[in-house]
Amino acid sequence: MKIFTVDKIREADQFTIENEPISSLNLMERASTQVAQWILKYFPKYYRPIIVAGKGNNGGDGLAIARMLATFGYQTKVYLAMGTDGSDDFNANLERLDNGRVDIIEGYQSLKERAIDKNILWIDALFGSGLSRPIEGGLAELIDYINKAEGKKIAIDIPSGLFADQPTEGKSIFQADTTLSFQFPKLAFLIPENEAYVGDWTILDIGLSREYIDQTESSFELTKHIKLTKASKFAHKGDRGRCTIIAGGYTRMGAAVLAARAALHSGIGLITVQSCQKTINVVQQSIPEALILKDCNEYSLGDFLEYGNQDVLVVGPALGFAEKTKKLFVEILKNYKGQLVLDADALTYLSENTELLQLLPKGTILTPHIGEFDRLFGKHDNHFDRLKKLQQKAKKHQIIILLKGKYSAIASPEGQIYFNSTGNNSMAKGGSGDVLAGMIGGMFPLTKNPLQTAINAAFLHGLSGDIATDTYDEDYVTPSILIENLHLAQKMCTQTQ
């Protein structure tokens, strides 16, 4: 699903109006119908909506929604926060408002008097994508008041005060429980700083031109589904590929075991774990399917071994910081010719010596979390800036960077960003990243495309976490449970082909 900037959304709007054709007022009617029906589905009639309307088209939506909710039988009120003269479609909807059914609240004082009720459904239609500056003065006071008031809160299209595709400087921003947004997610919804304003968000399809959407490029996309590549019916284990996990050391082998098990459950033909002397038994007992590449060192890895026939190396989880291990890493960067997946401590080596970035083979996959990313590429004031840096660095080094988070952002060497839509809070646990790194290693040989592998692995990893919460409370999902559920996630993504 594409994520468009406000300018492109306006173009999509115009294109639809001209080409469908449909009048702009009817498009507003269509959008508002979607919202009113959604509310009808989720909120019983004892909720009393108060629509707070601005004077632009977001306000116009609010007025149309008010009319519809009143028709459905809700006791509906409207507060005209910016007066009675607005955009053409706002004015048309104000005229259509049936004053007999919808109560118009006159004055701020009167609003406050009527708003003492926990069953109020606040509907924010003050500003939408036309916000041009931070909200100040009386309108800021109004927003602050509603934020503190009791009741449920729904934002139409985008919470008022929030900019759709740039950092928001203002302090007065509507805090929604739910944002009902038209046609496209806004980039602001995927930014961690904005979580408190956006709440849960839902996209309502208002039928903007498919032709425009398909033909218009966007740097941002949200992955809503994936199709897994299946091995040929005649495949043998070699066709499913070979992956070596270079991870863990004495007392830290759990990370290597998790990564190897995740790779194994992700379709790999042969899994190998490079292991130092003291940890061989751990690997052999935990993963009977794994081959061992014997490292002569006792406690930490340090030997550059024979990786020539390996399709992919996963390097980094809990590797530790022994000098010999860092040297092994440099050797790998200089000599290994297959696909590399770098995670955890391997990323720290890169941040300790950023010149090593020049050695990364084209198409290498890096999987930092936000802390690792900032250590590697510098501090960022906000997540928008971080995303910009993500695009630049992926382009500059011709690599794939999977920035982990609630909406993991995967940047391609062309500078395109694919946000992942699956996953939940239960996955923010030690070991979860090791599982993801292993999955990427396990999935690469079949997909053969590093970008697609990263997108698919992030999606499946999150989906597996989502499936886990059907059975487990979020607090009790472990990384091992993610691996156990992978088969269900994989089934869901092969059946939909």
Ligand SMILES: NC(=O)C1=CN([C@@H]2O[C@H](COP(=O)(O)OP(=O)(O)OC[C@H]3O[C@@H](n4cnc5c(N)ncnc54)[C@H](OP(=O)(O)O)[C@@H]3O)[C@@H](O)[C@H]2O)[C@@H](O)CC1
């Ligand atoms: N996408 C689609 O296809 C569809 C979109 N639709 C809807 O249209 C919405 C966009 O409508 P919109 O362009 O009229 O903008 P909106 O935010 O209502 O108001 C702009 C007005 O506010 C003013 N203003 C701005 N900031 C201000 C501030 N801080 N303080 C004070 N004033 C401020 C601004 O003034 P100006 O910046 O010109 O000075 C202007 O007068 C969109 O979000 C969606 O809900 C649907 O109807 C159907 C299909």
Ligand SMILES: [K+]
């Ligand atoms: K709004």
